[in-house]
Amino acid sequence: MVKPEFNPSVSDTDYLAIQRFMYYEALLLDERAYLDWFCLLTDDIRYKITTQVARAAEDGTTRIAIIDEDMQALKMRVDQISNPKLTHAENPPTLTRRLISNIQVSSGNLTNIYTVKSNLLLYENRADNLNGSVQAGKREDFLIKIDRSFRIAQRTVDLDQTVLSNSTLSLLL
Secondary structure (H helix, E strand, O other), X not given: OOOOXXXXXXXXXXXXXXXXXXXXXXXXXXXXXXXXXXXXXXXXXXXXXXXXOOOOHHHOOOEEEEXXXXXXXXXXXXXXXXXXXXXXXXXXXXXXXXXXXXXXXXXXXXXXXEEEEEEEXXXXXXXXXXEEEEEEEEEEEEEEEEOOEEEEEEEEEEEXXXXXXXXXXXXXX
């Protein structure tokens, strides 16, 4: 997929529609409506989560992918976490609340393809950890406008954590 250049001059109408789409998508995930969320993806989706490797500052930044999935892998994961009989990690289910902020949208020279950069803050609470935990990071999504709606063609989440505490990675970010 060709990535559009950052160009903040999208129309207010497109920006507002994309912002609403991002909030709706977060709501679906928080409500565990995974099958509805899955319908928001393109067939050639690429879903990647990275974390930073702790290193000395003079060695520079290194990120490693802890999840790198395509449509087939995401489908298997959605099927598993949607069925309480198939997953021990999400039974009882994790309680979550996603906050999406600092949304920046650009379209470059490509029609109906948008780059959406945002920040993510995910609070999760599991029955075995009453204090809960927080995952923070930045996201970069490539959205395709199809008819009057959007589909996620690619998502990269760069987590700020070097160690994932209390996370089973069964959650979708």
